Amino acid sequence: MDELFSKSEMIEAVQKYLQHKGFNPRSAYDPIFEPARVPVFASNKKDQEIFVDIITERNIENDAYFKDRRIGRSTSAKGLTIRNASSAQFFRHYFPNAQIFWAIPKYAERDEKFDLFVKNCEKEHIGLLEVSKTNKGIFEVSEKEPIPVPLIKERIDFFERSFDGKLTVDLTEKIKNIINRWSQEDLSYLVFYPEPKYLAPDISIMDQDWNISRELINKMGELKNISYKDDLIKFSKQYYITADDDYNRALQITETLWEKYGLEFPKLHRDFEQILKLNPKYRDHFLHSFQVFLYGIYVIDEMYDKISELDFGKEAGDRIEDSWLIAATYHDFNYMIQKFDEWTKNFFISALYLNKEDKNPASIHLSESYVKRGYMFKTKILTKILAMKIDDVVLDFLYDRILEKKNHGIISGLSLLKYLENNNNNNNNNKLSDRVISSACKAISIHDKNIWEYLSGIAKDSEVDEVGNKFKNLKVIERIHFKEDPISFLLIIADSIQEEGRTKVSSNKAELQKLYFNEDKIYSEISFSGENSGDAFRWKIEEISQVKRFLSGDERFYVNIIDADSHEQHGFSI
Numbered sequence: 001m002d003e004l005f006s007k008s009e010m011i012e013a014v015q016k017y018l019q020h021k022g023f024n025p026r027s028a029y030d031p032i033f034e035p036a037r038v039p040v041f042a043s044n045k046k047d048q049e050i051f052v053d054i055i056t057e058r059n060i061e062n063d064a065y066f067k068d069r070r071i072g073r074s075t076s077a078k079g080l081t082i083r084n085a086s087s088a089q090f091f092r093h094y095f096p097n098a099q100i101f102w103a104i105p106k107y108a109e110r111d112e113k114f115d116l117f118v119k120n121c122e123k124e125h126i127g128l129l130e131v132s133k134t135n136k137g138i139f140e141v142s143e144k145e146p147i148p149v150p151l152i153k154e155r156i157d158f159f160e161r162s163f164d165g166k167l168t169v170d171l172t173e174k175i176k177n178i179i180n181r182w183s184q185e186d187l188s189y190l191v192f193y194p195e196p197k198y199l200a201p202d203i204s205i206m207d208q209d210w211n212i213s214r215e216l217i218n219k220m221g222e223l224k225n226i227s228y229k230d231d232l233i234k235f236s237k238q239y240y241i242t243a244d245d246d247y248n249r250a251l252q253i254t255e256t257l258w259e260k261y262g263l264e265f266p267k268l269h270r271d272f273e274q275i276l277k278l279n280p281k282y283r284d285h286f287l288h289s290f291q292v293f294l295y296g297i298y299v300i301d302e303m304y305d306k307i308s309e310l311d312f313g314k315e316a317g318d319r320i321e322d323s324w325l326i327a328a329t330y331h332d333f334n335y336m337i338q339k340f341d342e343w344t345k346n347f348f349i350s351a352l353y354l355n356k357e358d359k360n361p362a363s364i365h366l367s368e369s370y371v372k373r374g375y376m377f378k379t380k381i382l383t384k385i386l387a388m389k390i391d392d393v394v395l396d397f398l399y400d401r402i403l404e405k406k407n408h409g410i411i412s413g414l415s416l417l418k419y420l421e422n423n424n425n426n427n428n429n430n431k432l433s434d435r436v437i438s439s440a441c442k443a444i445s446i447h448d449k450n451i452w453e454y455l456s457g458i459a460k461d462s463e464v465d466e467v468g469n470k471f472k473n474l475k476v477i478e479r480i481h482f483k484e485d486p487i488s489f490l491l492i493i494a495d496s497i498q499e500e501g502r503t504k505v506s507s508n509k510a511e512l513q514k515l516y517f518n519e520d521k522i523y524s525e526i527s528f529s530g531e532n533s534g535d536a537f538r539w540k541i542e543e544i545s546q547v548k549r550f551l552s553g554d555e556r557f558y559v560n561i562i563d564a565d566s567h568e569q570h571g572f573s574i
Contacts, residue, residue: 005105006514010054010131011039013139014103018042036094049098051091060108062116064237088126092151099148106132157178187261212246213500213512216294225304226321228257246500250290254329261317261431291498293328296490302517307486317431323487325448327440331447334411344540378414385442388476413445443488447495456550482553489551497524507534529564537563541570550574
């Protein structure tokens with residue numbers, strides 16, 4: 001199966017094509033066009049304008065791009081229904097003098113749904129550019145039928161036909177001015193009217209802090225093997241035709257999937273993560289966990305025949321995708337506990353004018369709860385899962401990481417066991433097998449580098465962490481092998497790769513440019529751009545270098561890191 005093109009590849013190919021035709025393209029997603037997100041816009045010296053929207057999917061379904069939409073609040077008491085609404089139609093109003101195109105990949109399936117899509121493009125005067133790739137890796141663009149017609153020209157042609165071609169130059173100019181005014185009213189109607197229902201994420205920037213990777217969204221539409229693929233394919237399609245924010249989308253699909261196992265997904269993040277976001281340096285963890293899940297489920301789906309039966313069964317609740325769902329979506333669940341003391345200390349410094357040296361009046365102490373709520377026994381289960389021999393060094397390390405440093409990985413692993421125990425005690429028996437639970441618990445507990453670096457013995461020596469230095473010499477788990485423990489392997493590598501949407505600093509951006517499977521290998525490409533792209537680029541190289549020392553994937557995972565500003569690249573085979 002052909003490798004899917006990334007959106008950035010197609011944008012670059014189209015821009016080069018337009019430059020060759022004498023057009024001057026603006027930067028992709030130029031802020032000058034906000035609130036609309038404009039991938040490709042170009043003009044030439046003849047005042048000709050071209051806009052191009054991008055489609056990378058293999059299966060182009062008409063209903064995903066042309067859909068009747070209704071605006072409830074309008075100048076009419078009955079509201080307004082827009083027939084065959086699409087992002088391309090929107091941009092015909094946004095750029096009424098421009099030819100509007102969709103760029104589509106040559107590998108797109110030519111079926112009945114695609115034929116209907118082309119017919120609607122012709123009906124709505126939207127053009128098509130086909131993007132292909134030669135054997136030498138060079139992108140080529142060619143124009144296909146239908147031929148686009150700018151909105152202004154369409155309306156002027158209508159008047160000319162109405163007047164049998166007897167329009168004078170002066171009257172034509174007056175009509176053109178009237179039509180321009182109408183177009184501006186159309187724009188206000190569709191974009192800026194209170195509570196517009198037409199807005200969708202492919203048209204406008206949503207009012208939210210975080211974004212889900214479009215590359216991951218598109219990959220969900222390609223799933224073939226996992227048991228709950230239909231839910232994720234539906235999620236992928238609906239993402240582009242609904243206007244809900246990313247947080248709600250991720251929460252809804254996660255809840256849907258957890259319900260399949262008789263479990264209610266804990267909604268702790270909805271209320272408490274908002275508090276952590278008050279810190280401008282805070283990195284999102286809820287949407288991060290969701291995107292980690294999407295990344296791993298794509299890998300599992302592509303390699304399903306080779307890894308699905310590895311220590312897993314075929315029945316619901318006993319499959320590899322069952323374990324991955326729980327591990328990925330829950331792995332950062334208790335991150336708030338790890339950051340609680342830091343947040344409350346800063347709060348009281350500001351609220352009560354304390355000094356940094358003062359004792360935190362709201363410091364959290366887990367010792368009593370750890371004993372009374374049975375977490376000591378859960379820790380015993382965890383040591384068995386990790387095949388640890390219990391001695392003073394191991395106990396000191398676990399005590400320090402749980403009760404003192406409050407490591408979110410270990411605590412999340414333990415709290416998962418507690419949550420499932422409570423769920424069973426409430427007569428809501430979960431449908432997860434013991435091996436699925438153990439696999440998820442292990443992955444969650446060791447996914448944080450402050451744990452696996454010490455488990456493997458590759459943590460840097462620290463004079464202030466005597467407990468960790470003693471423990472690391474045991475080398476409890478020297479390496480994690482993908483073929484032996486795919487859940488732990490995937491959680492660590494996906495957790496390291498996933499950066500898109502985590503920072504609130506708009507001037508710096510991380511993006512998953514490409515993710516694809518080819519010749520039994522998974523290829524991932526991450527780019528960093530912005531004022532401090534070089535710092536992020538070097539930091540990620542250092543992080544993945546350490547990950548490579550711990551993970552063994554038989555070089556089936558290739559990660560390429562790019563500094564988009566300097567064009568420097570660094571690749572890893574893991």
